[in-house]
Amino acid sequence: DSGVTQTPKHLITATGQRVTLRCSPRSGDLSVYWYQQSLDQGLQFLIQYYNGEERAKGNILERFSAQQFPDLHSELNLSSLELGDSALYFCASSVGGSDYEQYFGPGTRLTVT
Amino acid sequence: AQSVTQPDIHITVSEGASLELRCNYSYGATPYLFWYVQSPGQGLQLLLKYFSGDTLVQGIKGFEAEFKRSQSSFNLRKPSVHWSDAAEYFCAVSPMDSSYKLIFGSGTRLLVRP
Numbered sequence: 001d002s003g004v005t006q007t008p009k010h011l012i013t014a015t016g017q018r019v020t021l022r023c024s025p026r027s028g029d030l031s032v033y034w035y036q037q038s039l040d041q042g043l044q045f046l047i048q049y050y051n052g053e054e055r056a057k058g059n060i061l062e063r064f065s066a067q068q069f070p071d072l073h074s075e076l077n078l079s080s081l082e083l084g085d086s087a088l089y090f091c092a093s094s095v096g097g098s099d100y101e102q103y104f105g106p107g108t109r110l111t112v113t
Numbered sequence: 114a115q116s117v118t119q120p121d122i123h124i125t126v127s128e129g130a131s132l133e134l135r136c137n138y139s140y141g142a143t144p145y146l147f148w149y150v151q152s153p154g155q156g157l158q159l160l161l162k163y164f165s166g167d168t169l170v171q172g173i174k175g176f177e178a179e180f181k182r183s184q185s186s187f188n189l190r191k192p193s194v195h196w197s198d199a200a201e202y203f204c205a206v207s208p209m210d211s212s213y214k215l216i217f218g219s220g221t222r223l224l225v226r227p
Binding site for chain 1 (some may be wrong): 140149154155156157158164171203
């Protein structure tokens, strides 16, 4: 158990809908990262937050957005969902600053039908 | 562009045999290097990491990896594989910028024959 929690574990929704994935980092970690794992794209970095502020953006679609709240949990919002958004979405956390070790949650499997 | 290559999609080894999983990276400077393991239905677990110093690093579960700058490689090894090692293994690099994001290879699926 990494100490990173993600909810829900599974999500099935229809095209055009909007969903919110939630992540609670390990106690004391200030950084949260979101990754997408799909069969065709592999594991891709989406976005990072550090202590409430956006730190870096990767291959995140404009239909996707994220935020980190004062209690440091994070949410990834996916809207206007398409079939191709079906994937496993991971959250990872790290202490932040110059710490390079990221601890991954179990992931949320999103299926868009 | 930064990239990580894991040339083997699948590898099958017999239990008790040795294992080497290959990883090559393309990056202007020596990045930080990692190996993660993903068991079915699980998240990713960090096996080991290389930041600097000794080029042979030890990790958890009996794994080790060797950084070779001249070959831009960071291969993962284990002297004797156990059936529980069957999983997918990902090599990752972290560019030395402020984000510390991870760039992953495509993964190698390890199958273990009894």
